[in-house]
Amino acid sequence: MTITDLAPPSPAPETVAPEKKLDRLNTVSATRVREPEDEFDWASLGTGQIVPDELLSIDPEKYGLTASQRAQLAREETAALLETGVRFESMLMAGFCIQLAEQRRIDISRGTYMLHEVGEESRHSRAFLRLYEQIDPQADNPLVQGVPGLGRRLVQRLLVHRPALLLVFVLAGEEIPDLIQKRAADHPDTDPLIVQLNRYHRQEEARHLAYAKLRLPELRDETSRFDRFRIRHSVPVGISQLFMGLIHPGVYAAVGLPGWRTWLRASRSRRRLQLRYEACRPILHAVMDAGFVRPGRVPRAWRRLCGVDKDGQPNR
Numbered sequence: 001m002t003i004t005d006l007a008p009p010s011p012a013p014e015t016v017a018p019e020k021k022l023d024r025l026n027t028v029s030a031t032r033v034r035e036p037e038d039e040f041d042w043a044s045l046g047t048g049q050i051v052p053d054e055l056l057s058i059d060p061e062k063y064g065l066t067a068s069q070r071a072q073l074a075r076e077e078t079a080a081l082l083e084t085g086v087r088f089e090s091m092l093m094a095g096f097c098i099q100l101a102e103q104r105r106i107d108i109s110r111g112t113y114m115l116h117e118v119g120e121e122s123r124h125s126r127a128f129l130r131l132y133e134q135i136d137p138q139a140d141n142p143l144v145q146g147v148p149g150l151g152r153r154l155v156q157r158l159l160v161h162r163p164a165l166l167l168v169f170v171l172a173g174e175e176i177p178d179l180i181q182k183r184a185a186d187h188p189d190t191d192p193l194i195v196q197l198n199r200y201h202r203q204e205e206a207r208h209l210a211y212a213k214l215r216l217p218e219l220r221d222e223t224s225r226f227d228r229f230r231i232r233h234s235v236p237v238g239i240s241q242l243f244m245g246l247i248h249p250g251v252y253a254a255v256g257l258p259g260w261r262t263w264l265r266a267s268r269s270r271r272r273l274q275l276r277y278e279a280c281r282p283i284l285h286a287v288m289d290a291g292f293v294r295p296g297r298v299p300r301a302w303r304r305l306c307g308v309d310k311d312g313q314p315n316r
Contacts, residue, residue, distance in 0.1 A: 018214055022109040025207050029116035034204075036127035040196055045134045049074045050191035055183055057247045058266045069255045072138075076251040078194065079137035081180065082128040084246050087144075088173045089121040095160035113211055120204050127197060134193075139250035142259075152245075155238060163215075164223040164292075168231055170212045171286050172239045174205050176246070176279040216290040223292075231292045236301040239283065243276050277307035277314070284312055 049071040053060050056077060060070045096114040100106065144152065159166045181198035184190045190198075223231075244267050252266075253259035266272055284306050287293050293302065295311050302308070307315050 018218070019109060021210065021214055022113055025211055026109065026112050026116060028207060029113070029120065032204075033119075034123070034200065036123055036130065036200075039200060040127075040193060042130055042134055042193070045131070045193045046191045049189075050135075050194055051078055051184060052187055052189035055180075055187060055190070057272060058252075058262065058269070059271065063257060063262075065255065073251065073255045075135050076137050076139045076254050077247055079132050079135045080139065080141070080247050080251050081177070082132045082135075083141065085128050085177060086125045086132075088242075089125050091156050091160065092166070092170055092173065093118045093121050094156075095163075095166045098160050099163055110215070117208055117211065120208070124201055124204070127200070131193070131197060137254070139248070139254040141248045141250050143245050143248045162227055162230075164219040164227055165230060165235060167212045167216050167219065168235050168283065168287060169238070169242070171209065171216075171283045172242055172280070174209050174212070175282050176243060176276075178202055178205055178209075179275070179279040180246075213286050213289070216286060216292075220291045228292060231287065232299045233301050236280075236284075236299070236305040239280060240276070240305050243280070273307070276305070280306045281308065281312075281314070284308065288312055 049067075051074040053070060056070075056073060058073075060073065065073065096118055100111055100114060103111075142148065159169055181202055185195045185198040185202070220228075244263075247263070247266070249259035249263040251259075252262035284293070284298070284302050287302075288295060288298075293299065293312075298308060298310050298312050302312075303310070306312075309315055
């Protein structure tokens with residue numbers, strides 16, 4: 001018998017109980033209240049190109065854009081992302097508030113964190129609106145009008161009454177912007193105000209992601225069979241549409257390009273697809289960890305959204 005045989009087995013990695021995680025989230029949110037009006041010098045936004053060419057949704061070289069058009073495109077794209085952020089976070093806040101209003105028995109720790117998140121999302125939205133005002137975009141968003149706008153409103157009204165579906169979209173609404181903001185914050189040519197705002201937003205959104213990943217497995221058993229079917233097959237289609245809507249056709253029209261045609265072409269480009277794959281894979285992994293999708297049986301809609309195989313691994 002060797003010394004190794006006598007050694008005690010290595011302890012298993014520590015698992016933190018959900019209640020302890022919730023206590024930590026509530027404590028941090030209560031002690032780190034950051035008001036956007038006091039955080040930033042809003043007048044410091046530059047007048048030129050605020051996001052570099054490589055972070056735009058299209059390659060300006062391929063479209064022959066001038067320096068002036070590139071600067072305008074960067075501003076319009078940033079404003080479109082801010083607009084989408086305000087609209088999405090408003091839906092999230094509405095969903096959480098409806099859940100609290102309709103629960104038969106309020107869970108104190110979870111309810112408290114939902115209220116913290118509502119407060120934080122409200123501050124984020126105020127920051128987004130302030131920066132949106134500073135940018136002063138000229139583009140008109142056709143996706144919130146007519147038939148596309150009606151479809152969007154119907155989906156939103158469904159989601160706010162479906163806790164598990166809402167949480168998957170919360171993951172999408174956090175993971176996708178998180179990657180975009182990380183790339184912008186890490187790039188030396190991004191405007192300093194945008195860098196600061198992105199870092200501020202990402203720090204707080206990390207807690208929101210942690211809460212969604214904690215709650216989703218808890219909701220699995222109480223989610224209806226039809227809603228579980230939706231998570232497997234229709235939710236990824238909705239997330240794909242959410243991703244496409246981050247930059248709307250009016251952005252391209254504002255710089256003299258054919259709006260809808262450029263939007264469709266950009267959505268299918270390698271640049272946008274690679275971004276979508278990288279941003280959406282963590283969403284799929286969270287859905288798999290929660291037990292809504294099984295390894296080896298990843299549905300086609302998720303495979304297309306994330307560029308993965310049936311096991312959820314990236315396609316080669």
